[in-house]
């Protein structure tokens with residue numbers, strides 16, 4: 001593929017409002033924009049790690065370190081024939097999936113552009129439009145939460161996901177059901193805030209007709225999730241526990257979940273994300289594309305993977321305006337109709353880059369050449 005240069009730009013982007021989960025609060029987006037250059041084309045991606053190691057073990061800083069010291073030198077030295085080779089090339093390096101993914105996703109975009117095809121087409125996507133939902137953080141009070149739910153339902157979002165934690169679980173869910181009825185598509189994400197000692201409370205979630213409960217138990221567990229799933233009617237969806245297609249296979253084998261949230265960064269890139277998608281499709285297990293509060297470039301990659309056939313549940317990819325006053329792509333991600341985003345048909349990710357805005361927000365950059 002003739003990759004001769006890589007550019008990293010670390011940028012800090014203001015979020016419209018802070019986003020709180022059971023593990024903490026994010027107040028700004030701290031990302032690395034990765035560009036891989038060949039003779040006449042540029043592939044692009046953004047890192048999804050958080051600034052602190054609270055969702056997984058990675059941070060924006062560790063992603064930069066891994067890219068600079070291990071991943072980029074190797075890619076420039078060895079080169080690849082196809083983007084799927086990137087994952088294999090890095091497989092001897094343990095974990096650091098978000099760092100690997102940031103580079104691999106840029107190579108996929110480059111490959112699509114070199115072949116004049118959309119990223120969706122190159123990945124085997126079949127949808128022209130994807131169904132999307134929205135994720136709502138832990139709010140200060142129930143009234144604020146209900147205002148947000150109302151707002152996003154009016155925009156047509158097809159899934160309302162609310163963050164829960166001990167002390168903010170039954171009450172907010174009950175308030176939403178009381179106000180908006182039993183039919184709105186609702187789910188809860190606990191980000192590992194509970195243990196099996198909370199079984200009685202978790203079983204009470206069965207009374208809310210939720211689409212699923214996401215990652216109720218430990219981030220590194222599948223055994224207790226299997227025990228819980230055996231006693232709960234509500235499907236469990238795993239997020240944090242699944243880092244690879246092998247993790248997915250094992251979780252499904254012991255029935256630790258009935259649904260998988262696929263995040264490209266968490267699993268080390270688009271190649272592995274597609275493998276998990278394919279495995280789940282074979283086994284009739286639905287998947288959806290999770291979010292990491294991505295800026296536009298990350299959203300574009302999510303839209304491409306979510307166009308694959310087994311992404312049958314609306315994902316977390318909302319419009320750019322959900323989190324940002326101004327996004328780093330043109331056009332920004334918007335809903336093509338209520339609750340839908342259209343999949344771009346142009347080559348690569350299908351969006352242009354707002355370099356002027358990126359340049360205003362750079363805190364560090366570095367060019368690597370062969």
Ligand code: OSB
Pocket residue numbers: 055134135189191239290291292293294316317318
């Ligand atoms: O658990 O899905 C999660 C954001 C940051 C880290 C973890 C998660 C989330 C979200 C946000 O739920 C989803 C989005 O991008 O809108």
Ligand code: MG
Pocket residue numbers: 189191214215239240261290
């Ligand atoms: Mg989650």
